[in-house]
Amino acid sequence: MATATLSGTEPMSEPAEKPPENFCPAMAANNNRPVRPESACGSSRNCATVPGQTNSSTAGQHTVRTASPEEIQWLAEQSRRLESATAEEILQWAVERYFPRFTMATGLGPEGCVIISMLAKIEPRVYVFNLDTGYQFPETLALRERIAEKYGIVVDLQRPELSVQQYEALNGGPVYKTDPDRCCFDRKVRVLHRVAANFDAWATGIRRDQSPTRANTPIVKWDAKFGLVKISPLANWTRKDVWRRIMEEGIPYNPLHDQGYTSIGCWPCTRPVGEGEDERAGRWSGTAKTECGLHT
Numbered sequence: 001m002a003t004a005t006l007s008g009t010e011p012m013s014e015p016a017e018k019p020p021e022n023f024c025p026a027m028a029a030n031n032n033r034p035v036r037p038e039s040a041c042g043s044s045r046n047c048a049t050v051p052g053q054t055n056s057s058t059a060g061q062h063t064v065r066t067a068s069p070e071e072i073q074w075l076a077e078q079s080r081r082l083e084s085a086t087a088e089e090i091l092q093w094a095v096e097r098y099f100p101r102f103t104m105a106t107g108l109g110p111e112g113c114v115i116i117s118m119l120a121k122i123e124p125r126v127y128v129f130n131l132d133t134g135y136q137f138p139e140t141l142a143l144r145e146r147i148a149e150k151y152g153i154v155v156d157l158q159r160p161e162l163s164v165q166q167y168e169a170l171n172g173g174p175v176y177k178t179d180p181d182r183c184c185f186d187r188k189v190r191v192l193h194r195v196a197a198n199f200d201a202w203a204t205g206i207r208r209d210q211s212p213t214r215a216n217t218p219i220v221k222w223d224a225k226f227g228l229v230k231i232s233p234l235a236n237w238t239r240k241d242v243w244r245r246i247m248e249e250g251i252p253y254n255p256l257h258d259q260g261y262t263s264i265g266c267w268p269c270t271r272p273v274g275e276g277e278d279e280r281a282g283r284w285s286g287t288a289k290t291e292c293g294l295h296t
């Protein structure tokens with residue numbers, strides 16, 4: 001169990017075992033490619049080990065840090081305090097407290113693009129990544145290039161160990177058709193676990209008004225699933241707020257939004273929505289599934 005620090009700016013994780021010399025866990029988690037920031041290497045933390053799940057082809061171990069009740073309570077207090085803060089102030093708080101062990105995951109939706117525009121002013125060295133399932137729309141990947149051009153922030157692509165071709169061959173066809181929960185787990189959740197091992201906190205673009213499952217999203221919380229502090233600087237923004245900011249500042253966005261796609265994920269599991277439909281109605285349409293498992 002990690003020891004929480006309840007005041008000041010001291011890190012909340014206590015040092016644990018020193019990694020072996022020449023071993024960089026951040027690079028190991030990144031398929032041995034360099035990661036930014038370099039200081040994300042050399043993780044030392046108090047971890048509980050949980051097994052990888054479901055797909056024997058990618059069997060492995062993920063480590064997930066645990067938090068003490070005091071740390072969880074402290075985060076809840078911070079969340080209440082930040083409820084009236086601006087999104088920029090929330091990000092500033094996160095950067096001051098956790099950078100460089102602070103990261104942001106984005107599906108390159110409108111909210112993510114807004115947060116990147118803020119990080120470009122607050123701390124452009126924050127490591128931003130995208131879970132590249134192999135099933136993303138070409139427009140989404142092209143948006144990544146436009147973001148890099150405008151803000152100088154290169155959204156890193158974090159991929160599953162198996163390519164789409166390998167994954168489908170191993171499973172007798174597209175898993176999204178037969179078991180989308182497993183597909184999301186293998187192509188997204190497992191990858192986030194791998195990345196999470198190198199950070200203490202992550203930011204997401206989720207908003208309370210996106211869906212009933214997100215209605216109670218706190219600004220800051222302990223994310224037990226990934227062993228990270230989870231920060232949602234846009235939790236109390238509305239969809240209108242997001243688009244107003246995009247239009248006011250000329251923030252790049254996915255052109256598919258102009259074609260009725262209000263929420264964009266992987267192409268096999270996303271359709272445009274009709275008039276009056278819920279914002280996320282086009283995700284996993286026709287099934288009971290509403291979330292990929294990153295936020296539940």
Ligand code: SF4
Pocket residue numbers: 133135175176179180181183184185187188265266267268269292
């Ligand atoms: Fe697979 Fe669909 Fe989940 Fe993408 S959204 S990982 S294609 S089930």
